[in-house]
Each structure stands twice: as C-alpha cells, then as structure tokens.
Amino acid sequence: MRVVQLGEGMPEVSIVGGIHGDEPCGVRAIERLESDAPDLERPVKLVVANERALERGVRYVDADLNRSFDDDVPEDAHERRLAEALADEIEGTTALSIHSTQSHADPFAVSDGRQEHVREIVPQLSVAALVDVEEFGGGRLFAANADIIEVEAGLQGSETAAENAYTLARELLTATGVLPGDTVPHELPTFRMGDPIPKPEADEYEVFVENFQEVEAGETFAAADGEPLVADETFWPVLLSSYGYEEQFGYEGEPAPNIGQSPSEGANSTSVNSRSSAQ
Known part of the structure; x- marks a missing residue:
C-alpha cells in the first residue's frame, strides 16, 4: 500500500484507488493529483491500496x-492484513473509494443513502445515479470507521474511466473544501439494491437491457447460450453485465426517492468542510 499526503495538517479527507488490481482508474486519478500539486485549502490523504495485485494485473x-474487512478471511491472506492497514489509514476521514465496472459506461455511486455525508456530497459529483445499499456483501470497505463514498468511474480498463475517476476525485475534493471553488449539485436518481439475478450454467452470456432502465415483466433481459431469460416481474437492473460476476448477472433494483436538488431550485452548492463530532 502506498500512502501520500498533500497539504499540511491532519487529513479529514482521503481518496482510495486500487482496491482491485484490475481496476487502475483510481490509481491513475491519484497519480494525476500528485502530479498536479494543486493549491489546497485543507490536506488530503491519497491511498493506492493493493499494489501487489496492481503489479500482477489481477483483481486480488x-x-x-x-x-476482507471482517473475520471471514484467513489471517494469513495478503488482503486481510491489507484491509486492516487500509482501515487504519482512512479512519476518521471522508473517503472516496474509486472503482470501475463491466456494467455501465457512465459513473455512478454505490453508498448508503441514509448517511448524511452521502446525501450531501454525492449529488455534487458527476454521477448518473446512486445505488442505495445498506448491506452490499459482507466485509466491504464500508465496515471501516470512515465516511465512505464508493463510485464506479466507468468501464473497466478504459481511458474514459480514468478521466472520469480524476474528475470525480477533484469534485469530491471541492465538495469537501480541500480544493477551492464550487460544485454544481443536481437531483440524482436513486435505486435500492435488490436480490441477485442468478446465471444458469452456460458458456456464453448476453445482456439486452440497460442498467437503471425499467425491465417489464415478460421482457427478455438476457440469454445464456442463446436461451432467452425473461423477467418474472418488473425490475430495474443494477450492476447488470454479461461477465462482471461469475455466478450472477447483477441485481434487481427498484426506484427510491431521488436525493439532491433539481437545478430549478437554484440553491448554492454546499460543502462538507469538516466531520461533525456526531459522525
């Protein structure tokens, strides 16, 4: 793990890239921030997490x-020790964790929409939607003692994802008062994570629908070895892709109340300049 601090003092904001070694976009965003050496209003911590996996070009x-942020992972696993060290590094900060995906080209956030920091900051980021999760798989970074915002910056391995990651990082730094300036808050479509959509055993998979777009009951949404898969009931796909997961296509979702504000409301942007003692 590589940790760099920009600015003087105790950082209350952090940017994390390279949680997965086959998702380099966050690392490239961090490297650009280091190269920029921007004038900062507050310090920030930059963390490249899984250097060993990045060097090998593998997920882990x-x-x-x-x-790996729980006790289910063997103690001698590289990532178990790394998770403990990463949790220590970002403790007490507002942390942006940058990922990429095989499911959707436009950036979106995956965070707990009940949390105040999520509701305040995420609408200031250029993301297409918020996937509202309370518990999305055990042992995730969300278990760390930090205010986590997780974003998917774009398609895995693409130049666009790297550009998006850099933009999202700068927006987060602006929204939290690390960089000077204003953001442009917007109303954000929000979707609750539902049940996983299992994959039947097959050699080839196809997906025919778009994430965050309604799939009606009776509509063919995917195929396995050419055999159509039909929706039993209406749902909104979340993280749906042909090969992003080994045993499932993605998740069934449903619309939730939007967060943020519409541009017509005309309110000025707000910044999270420090963590409250209540957090």
Missing part, C-alpha cells in the same frame, strides 16, 4: 480486498 492476490 489471496482474497477480494473489498470483502
């Missing part, structure tokens, strides 16, 4: 780092 070495 022994265990998925974003599933």
